[in-house]
Amino acid sequence: MTPKKIIIDTDPGIDDAMAIFLALRSPEVEVIGLTTIYGNVYTTLATMNALHLLEVAGRTDIPVAEGSHVTITKGTKLRIADFVHGSDGLGNQNFPPPSGKAIKQSAASLHPGEVTVVALGPLTNLALAIELDPAFAKNVGQIVLLGGAFCVNGNVNPASEANVFGDPEAADIVFTSGADVVAVGINVTHQVVLTDADREKLANSNGKFAQYLCKIMGIYYSYHHDAYSTRGVYLHDPTTVLAAVNPSLMTYTEGVVRVQTVGITRGLTILYNKQKRFEEVTEWSDKPTVKVAVTVDAPAAVKLIMDRLMES
Numbered sequence: 001m002t003p004k005k006i007i008i009d010t011d012p013g014i015d016d017a018m019a020i021f022l023a024l025r026s027p028e029v030e031v032i033g034l035t036t037i038y039g040n041v042y043t044t045l046a047t048m049n050a051l052h053l054l055e056v057a058g059r060t061d062i063p064v065a066e067g068s069h070v071t072i073t074k075g076t077k078l079r080i081a082d083f084v085h086g087s088d089g090l091g092n093q094n095f096p097p098p099s100g101k102a103i104k105q106s107a108a109s110l111h112p113g114e115v116t117v118v119a120l121g122p123l124t125n126l127a128l129a130i131e132l133d134p135a136f137a138k139n140v141g142q143i144v145l146l147g148g149a150f151c152v153n154g155n156v157n158p159a160s161e162a163n164v165f166g167d168p169e170a171a172d173i174v175f176t177s178g179a180d181v182v183a184v185g186i187n188v189t190h191q192v193v194l195t196d197a198d199r200e201k202l203a204n205s206n207g208k209f210a211q212y213l214c215k216i217m218g219i220y221y222s223y224h225h226d227a228y229s230t231r232g233v234y235l236h237d238p239t240t241v242l243a244a245v246n247p248s249l250m251t252y253t254e255g256v257v258r259v260q261t262v263g264i265t266r267g268l269t270i271l272y273n274k275q276k277r278f279e280e281v282t283e284w285s286d287k288p289t290v291k292v293a294v295t296v297d298a299p300a301a302v303k304l305i306m307d308r309l310m311e312s
């Protein structure tokens, strides 16, 4: 089988680093580029980190294109999750700057054709691509995105998940674009936990990626220990990569997703499950549907992620 070509849109980020390495170790996919976005860090640092991670992996053949520095509405008051990932995004390790440079092309102008885009940060670049080219939504292969909290609390506040909260207007554009979208929300990623014992196992393996990740993961663990009662960390981004690598690890439902953009529930994702025919026209009527992940085989997902990181 020829591997699925993917572009990873990313804001590295500790779980982004895991996700990128996992994708590089997965024969089912071929990573043909990384595009960057703010979220866990600002976009400039996301670009540096993406270049750095490819250098660590010995894959400087993969191009990095820098994405937007502002939201789709030109907002500059960005919410950066440095308290989750460290001020450098990679566990405050003071790595030397990368020697490589981003390519000249902007992230939004990369025309992926049949390519699958795996989006791990706020959805600004994809929304820009959709605005730039009305045919983009139909031409892009599939958009597998980490975003939303479907019927559960968010992780920024009770209403909103971090990536959607980062740019709710962009998320609403992507969800209603008509593209083949698979959304993996934190209702699913919160089931995929790397425990303290799993971390030991990674640390004791000879895997190059496992070793590197254990070095940077301390702050991600201490943040989870403080913020949640779970004894371990959520594997948001690697789980989303798995939805591209092995979609059968999850089950999905299909419906129209809209994003709240105002008020105290800004960033809330609401899926219309089509179980009622409403009398009135609603903001969900006549909008294209997307697939939303509902369940995950969590033990199989954790095992696959760990095996591939330890093999490296």
Ligand SMILES: O=c1[nH]cnc2c1ncn2[C@@H]1O[C@H](CO)[C@@H](O)[C@H]1O
Residues within 6 Å of the ligand: 013, 015, 016, 040, 081, 084, 120, 146, 155, 156, 161, 162, 163, 186, 236, 237
């Ligand atoms: O509490 C949090 N605030 C902000 N971002 C978070 C938090 N926890 C995890 N993430 C980051 O947001 C994405 C999933 O929503 C993941 O990329 C994760 O690294």
